[in-house]
Amino acid sequence: xxxxxxxxxxxxxxxxxxxxxxxxxxxxxxxxxxxxxxxxxxxxxxxxxxxxxxxxxxxxxxxxxxxxxxxxxxxxxxxxxxxxxxxxxxxxxxxxxxxxxxxxxxxxxxxxxxxxxxxxxxxxxxxxxxxxxxxxxxxxxxxxxxxxxxxxxxxxxxxxxxxxxxxxxxxxxxxxxxxxxxxxxxxxxxxxxxxxxxxxxxxxxxxxxxxxxxxxxxxxxxxxxxxxxxxxxxxxxxxxxxxxxxxxxxxxxxxxxxxxxxxxxxxxxxxxxxxxxxxxxxxxxxxxxxxxxxxxxxxxxx
Amino acid sequence: xxxxxxxxxxxxxxxxxxxxxxxxxxxxxxxxxxxxxxxxxxxxxxxxxxxxxxxxxxxxxxxxxxxxxxxxxxxxxxxxxxxxxxxxxxxxxxxxxxxxxxxxxxxxxxxxxxxxxxxxxxxxxxxxxxxxxxxxxxxxxxxxxxxxxxxxxxxxxxxxxxxxxxxxxxxxxxxxxxxxxxxxxxxxxxxxxxxxxxxxxxxxxxxxxxxxxxxxxxxxxxxx
Numbered sequence: 029x030x031x032x033x034x035x036x037x038x039x040x041x042x043x044x045x046x047x048x049x050x051x052x053x054x055x056x057x058x059x060x061x062x063x064x065x066x067x068x069x070x071x072x073x074x075x076x077x078x079x080x081x082x083x084x085x086x087x088x089x090x091x092x093x094x095x096x097x098x099x100x101x102x103x104x105x106x107x108x109x110x111x112x113x114x115x116x117x118x119x120x121x122x123x124x125x126x127x128x129x130x131x132x133x134x135x136x137x138x139x140x141x142x143x144x145x146x147x148x149x150x151x152x153x154x155x156x157x158x159x160x161x162x163x164x165x166x167x168x169x170x171x172x173x174x175x176x177x178x179x180x181x182x183x184x185x186x187x188x189x190x191x192x193x194x195x196x197x198x199x200x201x202x203x204x205x206x207x208x209x210x211x212x213x214x215x216x217x218x219x220x221x222x223x224x225x226x227x228x229x230x231x232x233x234x235x236x237x238x239x240x241x242x243x244x245x246x247x248x249x250x251x252x253x254x255x256x257x258x259x260x261x262x263x264x265x266x267x268x269x270x271x272x273x274x275x276x277x278x279x280x281x282x283x284x285x286x287x288x289x290x291x292x293x294x295x296x297x298x299x300x301x302x303x304x305x306x307x308x309x310x311x312x313x314x315x316x317x318x319x320x321x322x323x324x325x326x327x328x329x330x
Numbered sequence: 331x332x333x334x335x336x337x338x339x340x341x342x343x344x345x346x347x348x349x350x351x352x353x354x355x356x357x358x359x360x361x362x363x364x365x366x367x368x369x370x371x372x373x374x375x376x377x378x379x380x381x382x383x384x385x386x387x388x389x390x391x392x393x394x395x396x397x398x399x400x401x402x403x404x405x406x407x408x409x410x411x412x413x414x415x416x417x418x419x420x421x422x423x424x425x426x427x428x429x430x431x432x433x434x435x436x437x438x439x440x441x442x443x444x445x446x447x448x449x450x451x452x453x454x455x456x457x458x459x460x461x462x463x464x465x466x467x468x469x470x471x472x473x474x475x476x477x478x479x480x481x482x483x484x485x486x487x488x489x490x491x492x493x494x495x496x497x498x499x500x501x502x503x504x505x506x507x508x509x510x511x512x513x514x515x516x517x518x519x520x521x522x523x524x525x526x527x528x529x530x531x532x533x534x535x536x537x538x539x540x541x542x543x544x545x546x547x548x549x550x551x552x553x554x
Contacts, residue, residue, distance in 0.1 A: 167550035
């Protein structure tokens with residue numbers, strides 16, 4: 029369980045009125061769930077996400093991950109706690125002068141895996157999860173955006189974290205690649221039970237992936253609802269910001285219990301998909317393994 | 331113009347080249363060795379750095395600026411007592427290496443600080459999120475990504491200090507630049523001056539070419 033208790037984050041603004049980025053937020057994220065945090069730019073959602081691993085230390089409030097109160101740890105304790113919290117970013121944040129394999133090895137090195145062979149083996153394993161096995165000796169500049177994000181996911185996964193924080197992970201990607209990356213995140217959540225917290229301004233991403241949604245505005249969580257509600261006819265969030273965001277049109281459904289299921293008729297539910305004209309060959313190239321979202325796209329078209 | 335006089339000067343030219351190599355060959359590696367940690371320190375202790383310590387940063391930064399603002403000629407003279415303390419003499423090639431190094435350390439440190447600043451914060455932020463120590467971030471991320479830029483900075487520093495080393499004549503330090511001044515300028519041996527200048531141009535060109543190649547070779551930001 030990730031637990032944010034009365035978390036506020038204030039930034040000094042050089043003599044001017046301080047900026048309140050996160051304003052008294054309390055949020056509980058159950059283990060193994062996918063929590064979406066949505067809001068417009070400047071709503072404070074990235075700061076809130078960075079509060080979870082204390083990349084941004086909250087001004088007040090407590091942050092708990094499992095049984096540990098991160099806000100009560102010293103620098104060394106926090107560093108160790110971060111070995112169990114993976115994070116991916118909009119800009120991928122890979123080291124440009126290291127190969128794909130070396131980039132993934134970094135997280136293992138930082139978490140204290142001293143044996144190089146062991147690091148290599150575990151890095152290769154993590155890359156296998158995101159289906160990057162033939163580009164391990166390439167440099168980030170030689171990869172596409174989606175591939176870079178998959179390497180970043182592998183880097184975060186290599187240490188076998190309990191939590192994966194995703195800061196706008198698909199904002200720099202095209203819709204097709206977005207679907208691929210989201211599928212990996214969904215699979216990782218299902219297969220490894222990793223709690224995923226995803227910050228985005230794209231409602232499609234929330235609808236495709238999340239179990240729970242928190243809507244943020246001006247630093248506050250103004251609304252929370254289960255993502256299943258999003259697919260319920262006539263569902264209308266109570267806040268205007270929530271309604272605005274939800275009126276966005278469903279694009280992709282999440283695989284698994286709450287997602288694509290037998291008897292699911294996309295057309296009847298007004299579901300639009302990212303790219304209905306996906307060239308099957310390109311699909312294999314981008315996402316070579318069995319991909320539930322694409323299966324759903326094709327199933328829906330039949 | 332007759333170059334016979336140059337033939338007579340060949341032993342001096344050889345000697346001068348050796349002196350230049352000695353000056354640069356000692357001063358630049360020392361500047362890199364000491365200036366790199368100083369540059370990293372300046373970056374990481376700046377108000378927006380990895381470990382902000384604004385007060386001590388302001389003091390060190392002011393010191394760096396002070397040394398850098400001295401014209402080399404003045405520094406050469408001003409630190410003669412210190413030079414004597416270090417190398418036991420205030421004249422000759424060894425005596426020039428001290429002020430050259432003193433001047434090159436903050437010069438190179440500022441370049442390294444810039445090289446790191448320009449990397450952007452993304453990979454550092456990711457490393458912090460991965461629970462890296464500051465030392466790990468510096469060794470595994472910053473120095474790795476800044477390597478091509480730092481090689482570029484070594485090149486710039488080397489070229490600048492080949493030029494500075496020409497002032498070594500003031501304390502009898504020798505070197506090819508000093509030779510150009512002594513024989514070419516003071517004794518009107520234009521030919522000697524031309525040859526010395528051509529040698530300096532060749533030296534600088536070789537350094538620049540090598541530096542550019544090495545920087546490009548280590549830079550993986552553009553796809554091959």
